[in-house]
Amino acid sequence: MLPSSTVENYLKAIYVGETHLTDGQKLVPMGQxxxxxxxxxxxxxxxxxxxAESDLVDYEPYNGVRLTAAGQKLAARVLRRHRLIELFLVQVVGMKWDEVHDDAEQMEHVVSDALIERIDEMLGRPEVDPHGDPIPTADGQLPHRTLETLLTCPLHTPVTVARVTDQDAAFLRFIESHNLKPGQTIEVEARDDVSDSVRLKAPNGVRMTLGTRAASKLLVTG
Amino acid sequence: MLPSSTVENYLKAIYVGETHLTDGQKLVPMGQxxxxxxxxxxxxxxxxxxxAESDLVDYEPYNGVRLTAAGQKLAARVLRRHRLIELFLVQVVGMKWDEVHDDAEQMEHVVSDALIERIDEMLGRPEVDPHGDPIPTADGQLPHRTLETLLTCPLHTPVTVARVTDQDAAFLRFIESHNLKPGQTIEVEARDDVSDSVRLKAPNGVRMTLGTRAASKLLVTG
DNA sequence: TCGTCAATTTTGATTAATCAAAATTACACC
DNA sequence: GGTGTAATTTTGATTAATCAAAATTGACGA
Structure with a gap:
């Protein structure tokens, strides 16, 4: 019984939902x-x-849902495919990073293991996709780096953009046009709670200001 | 109302069914x-x-079905995608020509127009896929070359393999291993109805014999 | 303790795609 | 012209995925 695209999407959504759980929660609420x-x-x-009947998730009525080991394995596989495909479309096919999400979303469910393996090989077993999102390994492990957001990283210190956690095309185009893609080095100069904003120096020396909402989507390493 | 994968597959099957119609038939029988x-x-x-309700086909009960102009346009689009993807997977991704069919079969329904356009551009607007099957143009025209099969081409005359009309992986591997892929030059030396076979000289000078069924799947140009 | 409200689950229906098996039709042959 | 067969169509059911709206639940504040 191979999983349908629909099932794969549910598992993937629960998987990423679990990573977004605040503090000690372990169940993804149905509403979310x-x-x-x-x-x-x-x-x-x-x-x-x-x-739950297929033992892919544990379900607690009124509380939420969590992946079983089997569900986690399937979800990681789908996420791996998605991210490899995104990187492939950017690196090999030459598409722009803001236009590959939808194609990857579809292809992740249908391409053969042989094609994924070829892609992985062509790309040199990459660890992150164009947005800096980590690519699960073939055996289902999701490599985890601890990164800081622009809201928590040290001030007046050069940091390197490592990840952009928003798939929205308009946001990605904004990031690109301001030289804030993963790999770029920037510096946070000030934060202001009242104005809800973060001021930073972009690679070219240009100063700019982001709202905290946007700033929280840029992850950096020291 | 964009067509489902299922609808696209029906249209494609009718499209190729129409090309296989013998003599003056114009309807594809339901059984076929x-x-x-x-x-x-x-x-x-x-x-x-x-x-028929959606005006994609004309349907005559008990007689069969035929594409309307609208149906033909959609079918050609799907076939174009299929063949471009096959060529892409062979040429760019480095897959073998006998293993790309299933991936193409799936991807043809889901990838974006932007990706197809990129692929078409990367490949230099190709006219045929790895099997020599013609690729419909973006406006839905299917370029038609008149080719002969190994059953009808002249004897003792060098001819070039132009097309292999069978997607079966085992057959394709056979063709490849005997140097009979499109582009190779061969020569038919004899045909024999009684033994149901065709004898030919492969590019390397090796002589070999094919059954008429297999021989009919190799199309050549003079 | 109790009521309220938001989140969740149930219920009843719908759509697309499919099958098996029964009914029908077309046609060709005597 | 009747008849049998093969192709085709109908019929009745099934499965997966979905929705809207009604019913239920649980937690929190008064």
Missing amino acids: LAGALGIAPGTATTMVKAL | LAGALGIAPGTATTMVKAL
């Missing part, structure tokens, strides 16, 4: 899941019960 | 369609009636 997938809450309930 | 798609005959009937 339904929201992430853009479906009605009742639909999510029905589907999750079926996933 | 169902067979090509691997579905029950009743299912084909139901679906074709729906396609």
Whole structure:
């Protein structure tokens, strides 16, 4: 019984949902899941019960859902495919990083293992995709680096952009046009809670200001 | 109402079915369609009636089905995608020509126009795929060369393999291992109806014998 | 303790795609 | 012209995925 694209999408959404859980939570709420997938809450309930039946998730009524080991393995596989495909489309095919998400979203469910292996090989077993998101290994491990956001990193200190955690095309174009893509070195000069903003110096020396919402999507390493 | 993968597959099957019609026929029989798609005959009937409702096909009960102009346009688009993707996977990704069919079959329904355009550009607007099958143009024209099979081409005359009309992986591996891929020059030395076979000289000078069934799948130009 | 409200689950329906098996039709042959 | 066969269509069901709206639950504040 190989999983349908729909099942794969549920698992993937739960997987990333788990990584977004604040503090000691271990269950992804149904509402959040339904929201992430853009479906009605009742639909999510029905589907999750079926996933639980297949031992892909643990489901606690009214509390939420969590992946089992089997579910985690499948989810990691899908995420691996997605990120490899994104990198491939940018690196090999020459598409822009803001236009590859939808193609990857579709292709991740349908391409053969042989094609994924070829892509992985062509790209030299990469560890991160064009957005700096880590690529799960073939055996399902998700490498984890601890990164800081522009809201928490040290001031007046050069840091390197490592990851951009937003797939929105307009946001990505903004990042690119201001030279803030992963790999670029920048420096946070000031933060201001009142104006809800962060001021920073871009690689070319240009100063600019971001809202905290946007700033929280840029992850950096010291 | 963009067409589902299923609808695209029906249209594609009717499209290629039409090209296989003998003499003056203009309708693809339901049985043949169902067979090509691997579905029950009743299912084909139901679906074709729906396609007729959407003006993608003309349907004559008990006689068969034919594409309308709109259906033809869609079918050509899918076939174009399929063949461009196959060539891409061979040429750029380095997959073998006998292993790209299934990936192309899936990807043809899901990749963006932007990706197809990039692929077409990378490949230099190619006219044929790795099997020598012509690639429909972006506006839906299917370039047609008149080719002969090994059953009809002149004897004792060098001819160039132009097309292999069978997607079966084992057959393709056979063709490759005997140096009979498109572009190779060969010569038919004899045909024999009784033994149902064709004898030919491969590029390396090696003599070999094919059954007429296999020989009919090799198309050549003088 | 109790009521309220938001989140969740249930219920009842719908759509697309499919099958098996029964009914029908076309046609060719005697 | 009748008849049998093969192709085709109909019929009745099934599965996966979905929605809207009604019912339920659980937690929190009064």
